[in-house]
Amino acid sequence: MSAHVKVREREKLTLAEEIEELTGINSLKCYQCGKCSAGCPVRVFMKVPPNKVVRFVQLGLEDEALRSETIWMCAGCLTCSTRCPQNFDLAKFMDALKEIAIKKGVISKDDILKFHKAFLKQVEANGKAFEFGLIRDYKLATFNIFQDLDIAPEMFFKGKIKLFSHRIKDRDKIKKIFDRCKE
Amino acid sequence: MDNIGYYPGCSLLGTAKEYEQSIRHVFSKLGINLIEVDDWSCCGATSAHATNHLLSVALPMRNIILAKKQGLKSLFIPCAACYNRFVVARYEIENRPELRKKIEDVLEEKIETDIEILNMIEMFQRIDRELFLSKRQRDLKGLKVAAYYGCLLVRPNGVTGFDDPEMPSAMEDVVRLTGAETVDWNFKVECCGASHSITNMTVVTTLSKRIIDDAVENGAEAIIVACPMCHSNLDMRQRNIAKMDSQHKSIPIFYLSELVGFSMGIDKEDLGLSLHFIDTESVLARFSTAIVAKE
Incomplete structure (x- = not known):
């Protein structure tokens, strides 16, 4: 011990x-x-x-x-x-x-924390990760708007980034897990 | 037909679509029935374990509980990052009773962890060699590739319990069944930069370039991976590497299941090869017509 x-x-x-x-x-x-x-x-x-x-x-x-x-x-x-x-x-x-x-509240690399928050926000809401939502929220939070704009259309046309999220059925359970783990 | 539980993970629905497609085709050809965990959810990935330890264990455990309820004895997890989160969470639950108690309270359920968790390479290791060879329609003899494991299949040592953490060789054994040759090289377990891809791209381009350069220097024409994160950093980010260095020599990055599928004669579109950022035809074209007739 x-x-x-x-x-x-x-x-x-x-x-x-x-x-x-x-x-x-x-x-x-x-x-x-x-x-x-x-x-x-x-x-x-x-x-x-x-x-x-x-x-x-x-x-x-x-x-x-x-x-x-x-x-x-x-x-x-x-x-x-x-x-x-x-x-x-x-x-x-x-x-x-x-x-x-x-x-x-002592954050020395705020951009990285914003990335994690944007990722988990989607998981909490949908039960699954959602790349488009993640990138959108991350860019808005960090003002890092221009990175990867060149590959974004290609990602979209290849179907690697979708505009709508996959959602699980038991989202209540996920919400509960998040709430309890944040306590 | 063998039944095996299947947890695709979120990447396989999006950025790693071709990994999912090739897995479905290859295992159906091998007569293995993949049973998806019903209503599976995200493992939490890096973002959970970097910010909330409890959450990083609770999220994989929800899926293990679902798989157990479905009566699944084995769970195939093709994404190396998900695979790692599952085995680490299981290890924590089995070794820290006070944490198990907390997670059971969070999930409001008893946790049972007796389920076999398999990564991509372990899945292929289960296949009978003769069966594998009987499905082969193209001999990839002469194709030189570097088998790249990255971090999360082999580490932490003793937790994943898979192969040697510094000098693994199991993926090479699978690759050789396609007829392709594997090269000896130095970077098979070096990190590609992982989730810094978005937050600090220089980390990823620097680390991934070293990996690609070493593979090329040792004679590889392609790199084989079993992780969506590694694939996106080595394939998609190779464009950024090429912008950074005009001398950069591009090479295609294949998922292990794509290479195996190609050797089985599965259509390139079905395997999702056109979804790559770095062209794959440069190395596959010479084998395209070489379908071996089976007696």
């Missing part, structure tokens, strides 16, 4: 404790060998390497961890999680940091 010694009862959990509660991952398991950052395919697009984000959490530098763009740049490829000699699931750890950052 938790390796974090609770000196006295506190109302507020530390970031490390919150991550452990959410994922079962003990932040102290990481011994900073750096193998994750060495093999990370998106490392070159990050200012702070992934292992350093873990270090922030270990040291209680919560703001540094939650505000780092690294947590949003992670592509979730799971290379780090697979190679870690300590079996530390860093990709899941990055997901937990994003989830906590959202709760605290």
Whole structure:
């Protein structure tokens, strides 16, 4: 169980404790060998390497961890999680940091969060993903209007993007699942 | 006829239409009856697991519960991203009792996880070799391809439990049954950039270019995939790569089921080959007429 010694009862959990509660991952398991950052395919697009984000959490530098763009740049490829000699699931750890950052309203890569929100909005409403709605909402939210306008007609004529969504029957259930998971 | 549960996933209704078409044709030819999970819903994909852990487990579990109710013993999930979400969610439920309790409360149902989950390659591994070869109408001898696994079929190690995470070889075994040759190359499990395709295209064009270049350098004429995300990044985004680099050498990207279907003599339109962004005729034309007569 938790390796974090609770000196006295506190109302507020530390970031490390919150991550452990959410994922079962003990932040102290990481011994900073750096193998994750060495093999990370998106490392070159990050200012702070992934292992350093873990270090922030270990040291209680919560703001540094939650505000780092690294947590949003992670592509979730799971290379780090697979190679870690300590079996530390860093990709899941990055997901937990994003989830906590959202709760605290500390968002360093707003465009990526807008993408996720636009995606889930369609799933919540229809039970299935809906690309046209996703792209429309994402573009409106980010003002990134012009990207991919060249391929859009072709996608449409190939039938790869449809104007109407597929909808499942039991949408009430999906709505309920979303509501309960947001609580 | 064998019955197998089938969860297509949202991409196969849209951007990966050709994957769905080729799967339907190939498995009907092999005598396998795919039974779609009734009223299936989205697995939540990256957007759920990046923002809400509970949701990312609850959404696949709803579908597993439906499949179990339908009496399905196995579930074929061709999209590598959906496949990964399902196996990871099942792993979490089986290994974290407190999470299982929470998810059962969310879904208002008891969860049973004893269902076999199969990816595209595992489906082909189930097919008897002799049966597979008996359906082959074109020998793709001389076609050199690179089998690309990407991230989500093989990782996390020990959770998907499928093949070696660094040097897998199961897809090559399937490809060789078509007569095609597989090349040795370095990027078979490297990431293509995944959902950054929309939010940060430079990540995708950079990573996908490295993958394509390495395949070409090692003699491949085409890349074979089993993931809609990989396909769209390597096929559709190859246009953006070509714009970025005038020296770029384009190569077609096939779904494994398309390659197998083509070797079985299934019509190219039926396989959805005209839906690709990078032309496929450059490598297929030489085999188009070579239908082998069966005695």
